[in-house]
Structures are given as C-alpha cells and as structure tokens.
Amino acid sequence: MSTARHPALRTPLCDLVGVRHPIVQTGMGYVSGPELTAATAAAGGLGILAGATLSLEETRAAIRSVRERTDAPFGVNLRGDAPDVRERGELLVREGVRVASFALAPDERVIRGLKDAGLVVIPSVGARRHAEKVRAWGADAVVAQGCEGGGHTGAVPTSILLPQVVDAVDIPVIAAGGFRDGRGLVAALAQGAAGIAMGTRFLLTSDSTVRDSVKAEYLRRGVTDTVVTPVLDGVPQRVLRTGPVERLLREGPLSRLIRSLRHAVAFRRVSGVPWADMIREGLAMRRSRGLGWSQVLMAANTPMLLRAAMVDGRTDLGTLASGQVAGVIDDLPSCAELIERIMAEADAVLTRLTTAGAPR
Numbered sequence: 001m002s003t004a005r006h007p008a009l010r011t012p013l014c015d016l017v018g019v020r021h022p023i024v025q026t027g028m029g030y031v032s033g034p035e036l037t038a039a040t041a042a043a044g045g046l047g048i049l050a051g052a053t054l055s056l057e058e059t060r061a062a063i064r065s066v067r068e069r070t071d072a073p074f075g076v077n078l079r080g081d082a083p084d085v086r087e088r089g090e091l092l093v094r095e096g097v098r099v100a101s102f103a104l105a106p107d108e109r110v111i112r113g114l115k116d117a118g119l120v121v122i123p124s125v126g127a128r129r130h131a132e133k134v135r136a137w138g139a140d141a142v143v144a145q146g147c148e149g150g151g152h153t154g155a156v157p158t159s160i161l162l163p164q165v166v167d168a169v170d171i172p173v174i175a176a177g178g179f180r181d182g183r184g185l186v187a188a189l190a191q192g193a194a195g196i197a198m199g200t201r202f203l204l205t206s207d208s209t210v211r212d213s214v215k216a217e218y219l220r221r222g223v224t225d226t227v228v229t230p231v232l233d234g235v236p237q238r239v240l241r242t243g244p245v246e247r248l249l250r251e252g253p254l255s256r257l258i259r260s261l262r263h264a265v266a267f268r269r270v271s272g273v274p275w276a277d278m279i280r281e282g283l284a285m286r287r288s289r290g291l292g293w294s295q296v297l298m299a300a301n302t303p304m305l306l307r308a309a310m311v312d313g314r315t316d317l318g319t320l321a322s323g324q325v326a327g328v329i330d331d332l333p334s335c336a337e338l339i340e341r342i343m344a345e346a347d348a349v350l351t352r353l354t355t356a357g358a359p360r
Contacts (some may be wrong), residue, residue: 005343006350009185012172013046013194016141017099017120018073020044021343022185022195024143024174025202025335027077027101028151028321029053030310031210032202034062038069039207039335047072048101052079053306056087063095075099075122080106086113093117101143103152105130108137115140124176126154128164135169142169143197146177150200150238150323153177153228159191166192180325182345186353200323207335211313215332217242217320223327232305232319240320244305 011022025032025040027048040047049066051059059076066074078088080102089110092100100114105123114121115138124143125131131142144165146158154161158177166173172194179188179196188196202208204215221240228238231248239245309318333341 003344005347006354008189008350009343009346011189011194013141013174016172016194017046017075019046021339022174022189023339023342024048024176024195024197026143026176026197026199027051027075027103028199028203030306031199031208032077033209034065034069036202036205036208036335037074038066038072039205040202040339041066041072041074042070043334043336043339044072045335045339046099047074048099049074049076051076051088052082052103056084056091059088060091060095063091063097067095073098075101075120077101077103078106080104080110080123085110089114089117089119092119105134105139111137111139122174125165126156126161128161128168131165131169131173135171139171141172141174141194143174143176144193145197146175147228147238148324149177150226150326151321152235153238154236162188162191162193177323178325180329182342182347183349185342185346186349198325199321200326201329201338202335204326204329204332205335205338206332210310213313214309214315214320217315218322218326219330219332221322221326223324225327226322226324237321238323240322240326242318242320243316245319 009022013022014020021044023045025036025045025047027050029050030053032048032050034049037047037049049062054062063076076092076097078085078100081104082088085106089100097119099120099122102123105125111121111134120140122141122143123134123139124145125134126145131144134142142165144162145153146161147153147155148158158175162175173192174195174197175188175193176197178184179198180201185196203210204218225241226238227241227245228236229249230236305319306321308314309320
C-alpha cells in the first residue's frame with residue numbers, strides 16, 4: 001500500500017534491510033515457516049525464517065519456498081552455537097538471503113564471516129553488555145528483547161533494557177518484548193529504537209500455519225498465564241502455563257533428567273540426526289552456554305516439546321513459547337492486515353502528538 005506515512009516511520013532499519021516498514025517477524029521454531037515469512041515480507045515487514053529447527057537441506061528448501069512466494073527481502077534465524085553454523089551461513093550466501101539473525105548471539109568469527117560475505121547480521125540480546133560485545137564484533141543491528149518476550153528471555157523489562165541498549169551502541173536497535181500495535185511502535189521509536197520485533201503477535205495471524213486449536217489456546221489466556229523457567233533446557237524461557245509445564249515445574253532434578261533423556265532419544269528418532277552429531281552439538285552447547293551435561297540433556301526437551309505443540313497440536317503434551325502480550329491479543333488478522341493496522345495507528349499517534357500544540 002502506498003499510503004503516505006509520518007516521516008518518523010521510515011527508520012534506519014528500513015534502509016539497512018530494504019523493507020518498507022520497521023516491523024520484524026521473529027524466527028520462531030516450528031512457527032516461522034515459508035508461509036509466514038513470505039507473508040510478512042510481502043506486506044513490507046522483515047520476515048525471519050526459523051532455520052534452527054531445520055536440517056541444512058530443509059533450510060535450503062524453505063528458503064526457496066519463500067522465494068517462490070515473494071521477491072521481498074527476508075532473513076533466516078540460525079543458532080550461533082550450532083556445529084554446522086559455518087555451512088548454514090554459506091547456504092544463506094549462496095541463496096541470496098539478506099539477513100542472518102540469531103536468538104543467542106554467535107561468536108565474533110561467525111559474525112565477521114557472515115558480514116564479509118555481504119549479509120546483514122542481527123543478533124538478539126537481553127543485556128546492555130551483550131549489545132556492546134556484538135557491536136564490537138561487527139553486528140549491523142541488534143534486537144533488544146525485554147523479559148516480557150516469549151521463548152528464551154532475560155530478566156530486564158523492555159522499558160528499561162531498550163534505552164540502555166540504544167545509549168550503548170551506534171547501530172539500529174530493534175525493540176522486542178510486549179509489542180502488538182502502533183502505539184507500541186511509537187513508544188519504541190520514542191526511546192530510540194529503529195523498529196519493533198514481534199513473535200507471539202505474528203504467531204496469532206491467519207498466515208501462521210500453527211493449528212487453530214493451538215491458536216485458540218493462546219487467545220483464551222490472560223497476561224498472567226505465562227511463566228519463565230529454566231527447566232526446559234537450562235536457560236530461562238517464557239512459556240504458557242500448560243499441563244506439561246506445570247508437571248515439569250513440580251518434578252525433581254532426577255525426574256527431569258530422565259524425561260530429558262527420553263526426549264533426546266525421541267528427537268534423534270524423528271530428526272534422523274546421528275548420535276555423533278548430537279554429542280558434538282552438546283559439547284558446543286556446554287562451551288557456548290556454560291551448561292553441564294544434565295542441562296545439555298534437558299535442552300533436548302525444547303525441540304520435541306515445541307514440535308508436539310506447534311506441529312502436532314498436542315497442547316496437552318508440548319510447550320508453547322509465549323510473550324505476555326498473548327493476554328491482550330484477541331484476533332487473527334493476516335500479516336498484511338496486521339502490518340497495515342500497526343502502521344496506520346502509529347501514523348495517527350505521531351500525527352496527533354506532533355500537531356497537538358499547532359495553531360488550529
């Protein structure tokens with residue numbers, strides 16, 4: 001849509017990644033597939049394909065599937081500690097992907113290698129010091145996610161984290177955690193952000209391939225129906241309070257360890273990943289995250305529990321990563337409708353604020 005917008009809505013993020021609107025759809029495992037990514041990109045936002053839960057060949061196929069749907073820029077989310085992160089980066093280069101994003105920041109070698117190949121590198125951070133570190137390593141922008149956000153998250157609210165990060169680095173900062181509308185976009189811009197990133201809000205769209213029964217589970221929840229816990233994979237995650245999560249919270253360390261081992265076996269059976277590769281990945285996780293072997297085994301919970309819920313629709317067995325914003329979402333627009341609504345509302349708010357004191 002070519003509607004003229006307030007000039008403040010054309011931000012450095014738009015110029016950096018080549019999109020029309022400063023709105024990012026995050027790379028959610030088993031959620032951000034080719035359909036959702038392409039729908040976001042075609043609507044003028046930055047769609048991020050979730051590559052962390054795909055094999056190398058599946059990622060290649062998914063990238064090409066996005067390309068078949070749109071010629072707009074998009075990104076792919078990678079795991080910085082994946083044993084094959086270099087091969088995945090080379091794949092992005094060969095396929096002409098514009099952006100490499102990371103939920104957990106990669107090391108300097110990975111960032112510089114991707115940048116040298118011409119990609120825009122955007123890690124996510126949850127603390128000022130992490131933003132400063134990845135900036136020194138060459139990151140082009142950062143996503144600053146406050147604790148309101150879903151999935152792996154930190155302990156600092158967006159309203160406190162965002163200005164800290166904006167003040168600390170001289171690259172575009174994308175605000176994440178608690179965003180759903182144009183008012184939030186304007187608030188983020190007022191604090192110095194170059195745009196907003198949303199996960200749960202994009203999960204709850206008609207373009208999301210998540211099952212309707214799963215979406216209904218999100219829509220019926222309130223803002224207090226999430227919990228942040230490390231019991232899933234050793235790193236704090238915000239998820240909906242479901243039966244499986246409540247059981248994990250009640251279990252002792254030994255029971256969780258046994259359950260995690262079962263999930264590791266199940267993940268290998270479903271994914272076909274050789275045991276040698278899983279052990280190598282476990283060693284990488286120990287080094288990058290400082291996890292013990294019991295926590296590495298716990299990390300096997302995440303892909304299987306997410307898959308059970310997001311792909312199979314088994315909310316009684318799986319886990320549902322969710323931001324607190326789910327409690328104030330009550331509809332399922334298309335990505336195009338959502339982005340247009342956000343931009344129109346942001347334009348109206350900015351126009352009202354900038355003309356409030358003008359002579360009538």
